[in-house]
Amino acid sequence: MNRRNFLRNTGFVAAGSLFVPAFMKPLEAMALDELSLYKNLVVVQLSGGNDGLNTVIPFGNDIYYQKRKSIAIKPEEVIKLNHMQGLNPNMAALQEIYDQGWMTIINDVGYPNPDRSHFRSMDIWQTGSDSNQFLSTGWIGRYLDSNCQTCKFPYTAIEVDDSLSLAMKGQTKKGIALKDPAALFRNTNDPFFKAMLQNDKEHLDEDNLGYLYKTMIETSSSASYIQNTSKIYQSKSTYPTSGFANQLKTVSKFISSGLKTRVYYVSLSGFDTHVNQIGQQGNLLKQYSEGMAAFLKDLKSNNKLEDTLVITFSEFGRRVEQNASNGTDHGTANNMFVFGGKLKKQGIFNAAPNLSDLDTGDLKYQLDFRQVYGTILDKWLDVNNADILNKKFNTLDFI
């Protein structure tokens, strides 16, 4: 890579001009592309393979109760959404969100020839690949790579976590992972770090050392920008005390302070419920729902809900029939959730899973997950989905 290009692309040179918090600029003075930056995408990953059938319960279908003798949620406990499906009782916090029209449930999302390995299926979801295709870049990473008008900076995509997921890694650009913006800012402002950066003129090759230097430079400029933009913001909302809610609180702080970030990524793990599922999944769904409800209400009170789209996915659903250990084994298609203040189709998007037409005990998918990604890329992030997903996917009308 040409060194000059490298410096220009990272935004390092221009870092000084970014220190002015966005809210201090008069709206008219902002270029159009800056305005469109206010559209945010938040991706919530449920790791381990969440059991979709015990999340959105097909209580209207007897087969569900036949296949899940000891772990089915009783009809009287289900939070009913229509005559067929309802939410797990641990998701009570989302009922209000659903009733407000801020939630869409997409049933049976999957892909052809599904893989039941956690890490492989997570790979497929994070990279947006076919099931027999191996990609080393993530779908959000390739969005960053596309170098569109609105995705030039390393802080275009932020993962609120200790490390960066494959989804956020592109060929030439990566998102940035951070849990605490202030701590990162302090670290990058150490005089020694600055000296290492300023003196450096010869390490921008594409080997491992070059990679280290490139990461340092991008981190330094991003940390300044994020800290200086978000430090003035004080949240007035109360969040539940969980690690997950804490992640969402950080995202809300970034969104509400006007950070020019377009994609946020958070995750919640522990969904691999092979054994004694009820309690474990119940706790996680409660954490998830209470965190999400607080987050969405917080965004609403800051007038950011209309500019924010939140999606939730898991690497696979689980088999329709429970196993002998009061749990469920790895399955295939699963539901996805979409949240936002500007949903075109609210509530349940498509037909409930057909439990009488299974593929060796597993749900058949109705929609390819890349149709969901494609819809978001086309209609929300303003790029052509074929450029990111390597082929064109038909879009859906949930937004």
Next chain:
Amino acid sequence: MSAKDNFLKVKHLYNRAGFGVSYADLQKLSKKNLDKVVDNLLKDSLKNDPINLVNDYESKRQLLVQAGLYSKKDLTDEEKKMRQQIVREQNEVSRDLNIAFITKMINTDAPLREKMTLFWHGHFACRSNNPFFAQQLNNIQRTNALGSFKTLLVEVSKSPAMLQYLNNQQNRKGKPNENFARELMELFTLGRGNYTEQDIKESARSFTGWMYDKDGSFIFRQNLHDTGTKTFFGKIGNFEGENIIDIILEKPETSQFIARKVYKFFVNDNPNEAHVKELATHFYNSKYDIGSMMKKMFTSDWFYSPENVGTKIKSPTEFLVGLSREFYVTYNKPQVLIQLQSSLGQYLFNPPNVAGWPGGQSWIDSSSLMLRMRIPSLVLNDGEIDFSGKADPEDEAVIALSRTATTNANANMKPKSYVNANADWPKFLDTLPKGLTPLELTEFLLQPKLNAKITTMVSDNKGLRSTAVEITSMPEYQLC
């Protein structure tokens, strides 16, 4: 071969096969022929010193109590307390076990065995809430680290930790649980693309009844075992679990899969296919003798070629252990080693999933790199700098409110402490030859070739101690 040349080769060998080498030892060793040095390294690692931290008797007692409580429907408050108490104790001992493993790597005089144990720790990645199980698996990996891969594989497959982690405890006749069979082939032996879904289904049946009993020992439960005929890789027979493992090892793909992973761990993230093949063939022909494969690798010319020296990103463990070993660091609150592992992305005994840590450039993201560059000054300068500052004021109220809660949130939000470590500077300086210049020290501490910038930075430095802190804080120190 020039003396300087041998000096650099031995240094490279000890960085990759172990966790670094002191200047004094390096001087001694590099007077010898390289093959001799490799032999020595293997000989030093004959010694097998297992971790014996977890109290065997107490763990078995806890297992029995847990099994008793598990089978009861309604627990009294007393019983609930008892259960919680066991979980608390297990968590505490698990932390001690983590510290025991990393401390062992820091202090070991069998560096190759520990390095190899670390490799298997990532290869046979496993999580267990039960520290007794976790210690057992760790010792299996250590004892067989350089021995027969088959023995290692069989013992790992029979360990309660793995049986539990991959749900073989639930794998029974008529209701197979395929988790173990799948990972056995996908991640432990053959690698993706070298087996079919049918092979998984059939072999899962062979492992039915592989379980552990109430006091945590392997047991083969005949009555839960599927004795029917299985078709595996085209062979038809009444295969037992051991037969399945034998058939898997007969396939050269297994030796290739392991050799490639070893190559990526010890030599280069981007495997040279010819070298991998050489290694795999040797491994296969030696009937999966791990030590023999390692010797083959360390005595190959390509192991020392420039593209393989100073070009690998250290794993967080290699980084922390190497630093601590080099400067004889003692941690007054060893707990901090766990915080560091976790922040750097390699919390030992807690791999992200059964695939282990992906390694390479994935170790480095914005925040982990910054922390890595910060750690030497924290550890070597006696914790003069606060680990990660005060908690965000905004969070203080929440911290206070949630003090009694036991969620993850607490761990994330509580104010971090100082590193509180001591480097033994006199001991370190004593290993250095008299009159060593800061530039020479830099050449010793860094694996990549020096460039003009570093040369300039260290030439105006005051002394060896501050040079060492500065050098270990550089991006170049992240490579080995």
